[in-house]
Amino acid sequence: MKFKRTIVITGGAGFIGSHVVRLFVNKYPEYKIINLDKLTYAGNLANLKDIEDRPNYRFVKMDICDFDAFYQLMQDEHVDGIIHLAAESHVDRSIKDPFTFARTNVMGTLSLLQAAKLYWESLPEGYDGKRFYHISTDEVYGALEMNHPEGIEPPFTTKASSGAHHAAYGDDFFYETTKYNPHSPYSASKASSDHFVRAFHDTYGMPTIVTNCSNNYGPYQFPEKLIPLFINNIRHRKPLPVYGKGENVRDWLYVEDHTRAIDLIFHQGTVAETYNIGGFNEWKNIDIIKVVIQTVDRLLGRTEGEDMDLITHVTDRLGHDARYAIDSSKLQKELGWEPSLQFEEGIEKTVRWYLDHQEWMDNITSGEYEKYYESMYAGR
Ligand code: NAD
Ligand code: TYD
Numbered sequence: 001m002k003f004k005r006t007i008v009i010t011g012g013a014g015f016i017g018s019h020v021v022r023l024f025v026n027k028y029p030e031y032k033i034i035n036l037d038k039l040t041y042a043g044n045l046a047n048l049k050d051i052e053d054r055p056n057y058r059f060v061k062m063d064i065c066d067f068d069a070f071y072q073l074m075q076d077e078h079v080d081g082i083i084h085l086a087a088e089s090h091v092d093r094s095i096k097d098p099f100t101f102a103r104t105n106v107m108g109t110l111s112l113l114q115a116a117k118l119y120w121e122s123l124p125e126g127y128d129g130k131r132f133y134h135i136s137t138d139e140v141y142g143a144l145e146m147n148h149p150e151g152i153e154p155p156f157t158t159k160a161s162s163g164a165h166h167a168a169y170g171d172d173f174f175y176e177t178t179k180y181n182p183h184s185p186y187s188a189s190k191a192s193s194d195h196f197v198r199a200f201h202d203t204y205g206m207p208t209i210v211t212n213c214s215n216n217y218g219p220y221q222f223p224e225k226l227i228p229l230f231i232n233n234i235r236h237r238k239p240l241p242v243y244g245k246g247e248n249v250r251d252w253l254y255v256e257d258h259t260r261a262i263d264l265i266f267h268q269g270t271v272a273e274t275y276n277i278g279g280f281n282e283w284k285n286i287d288i289i290k291v292v293i294q295t296v297d298r299l300l301g302r303t304e305g306e307d308m309d310l311i312t313h314v315t316d317r318l319g320h321d322a323r324y325a326i327d328s329s330k331l332q333k334e335l336g337w338e339p340s341l342q343f344e345e346g347i348e349k350t351v352r353w354y355l356d357h358q359e360w361m362d363n364i365t366s367g368e369y370e371k372y373y374e375s376m377y378a379g380r
Helices: 015-027 045-051 067-077 091-096 098-121 185-204 226-235 255-268 285-299 329-335 343-356 358-365 367-377
Strands: 005-010 031-037 057-061 081-084 131-137 208-213 215-217 240-243 249-254 274-277 282-284 311-314
Touching (some): 005 067, 015 031, 015 045, 031 067, 091 185, 098 131, 131 185, 131 255, 185 208, 215 255, 240 285, 249 285, 249 343, 285 343, 343 358
Parallel strands (some): 005 081, 031 057, 208 274, 215 249
């Protein structure tokens, strides 16, 4: 079959990547979608069971640092688009092992850029019709002030809803123009990769786009991240390790809202632009944790809130960023994107998914991973 385009999605076996692959495979049968993933601890092909037999889908197990293999793939498949999500993505792991983050996130991204450059520049049409779309994080901007630790009424929220949970906790946001100021080895490595991507546009004219998104939540997230970890622990009545006082603020977006934005920006975004993606949805960790406990309890038929005593304050994360909050109005105004779900709906949907997919969770939490996980938190 002849395809209209061939797009490589890196990191497609991970959390966000699997949603992007699913969306593109289903929505664009005229595109060939190649999921390129090394299958690290975070990559799981079970995330894509429903689409693995589609004629427009191919999985390639590859390390993004393998320049020769990727250059060959570009040539063999006539790749004209790259959506790059493969990364080491967990801040706590980056604190323990920064080298792996520099290798994959910085050198891996550079390797993809260089291979794409050599291949695209070898074609008669050059960069025409090509795209290198790099998925990054709001964490590159550093941390915002907590000017209003108690929260203020929500002038910034897209859909005002009752309760202090939706209040903003500061006076400022991260804008596309905010100066980079990463603090963790993870965010430093992502910042560095963002700079390389922009440098390839500015130096060689490669048609690149970078987006910086806030914290995602939803199905298929690896259970080392706050929300799936806590849902699983509540189910099994295991302690919930809250770092420090739990006062840190994150801006949460349902993963399918992120993937809709990625689709829109890949097709309609302006080359060399940056777009911030976020839901205007700031929450303190401790407030999210309470909602998750109530939701899990309710859906399991327990008394709502009976598992609050699982909350266990542990030693804070080193260099823990106080607050993230994204201003996504550029994306909303220029491309007409907006988040589709209220947070309460998104959390309900997410908790329900994890409770209904216990087998998916058990496969991950059994065996080697469990041992690693325990060693990560030993002494906390
Ligand atoms: P994830 O950890 O769930 O998945 C990462 C995927 O990349 C895995 O499938 C893994 O096997 C693959 N991978 C890792 N190293 C690789 C390598 N060397 N070669 C090939 N594949 C490799 O991550 P995620 O949460 O889905 O994040 C995806 C991207 O989105 C990352 O670039 C991350 O920085 C960015 N991002 C994530 C969030 C979030 O809240 N999760 C928010 C904003 C941006
Ligand atoms: P996480 O899901 O790791 O995302 P990120 O660090 O990229 O924001 O963590 C979200 C917030 O939850 C962050 O402030 C750290 C905190 N946290 C805990 O309190 N306990 C935990 O066990 C984890 C994983 C995170």
